C-alpha cells in the first residue's frame with residue numbers, strides 16, 4: 001500500500017455518509033468525543049449508535065476485520081453510528097456533516113485505509129473507493145498529513161482493542177448502557 005501520486009480532494013458530496021453498507025464504526029475515543037462535545041449522556045448516546053452483529057456463517061468484510069467487537073445484550077458486535085432506512089448517517093443533514101470537527105476516525109480516513117506492518121504504517125484506498133468522486137481530483141495527497149491521520153486512527157483502534165478485550169472478559173453486567181458509561185469514564189478515551 002501507499003503511492004505518492006494519488007490525487008484526492010473531498011468535494012463534500014456526502015456519498016460516503018449515505019452508503020448503506022459502509023458502516024461508520026466507532027472507537028471509544030470517537031464515542032467520548034461526540035458525547036462530550038454534544039453534551040450527551042450514555043443513555044442519549046445509545047440513540048445515536050447501532051450494534052452490528054456479523055451473521056453466523058457469513059464472512060466479515062475485509063475492512064471490518066480489524067474493528068474490535070464488544071459483547072452486550074445485542075451479542076458480540078461492532079459499534080457504529082446509526083443510519084436511517086436509506087443508509088444516511090444520523091449526523092448527516094442537507095448532505096453536510098453536523099459534527100464535521102469531531103467526526104469519527106472512520107470518516108476522517110475515508111477513502112483511505114491504514115495498516116500497521118513490521119515495516120511501519122502503510123496506506124491504501126478503501127474497497128469502497130468507487131463511490132468517492134474526490135479521488136483523482138485536487139492535489140496529490142500529502143503523505144505526511146495522511147500518515148499523521150493514520151497514526152492517530154491506528155492508535156485509537158489499538159486502545160479500543162485493549163479496552164474491548166478487558167470488557168469482553170469482565171464479569172459485570174455486559175449491557176450496552178453500562179458499556180457506554182464505562183467508555184465515557186475511561187481516561188484512555190479522553191482526548
Ligand code: SF4
Nearest residue numbers: 010011014016132134
Ligand atoms: S465520498 Fe469522497 S468526496 Fe464525497 S464526501 Fe466522502 S470522502 Fe468526500
Ligand code: SF4
Nearest residue numbers: 017089091092097107
Ligand atoms: S459522522 Fe459526519 S462524516 Fe461521518 S458519516 Fe456521519 S455525516 Fe458523514
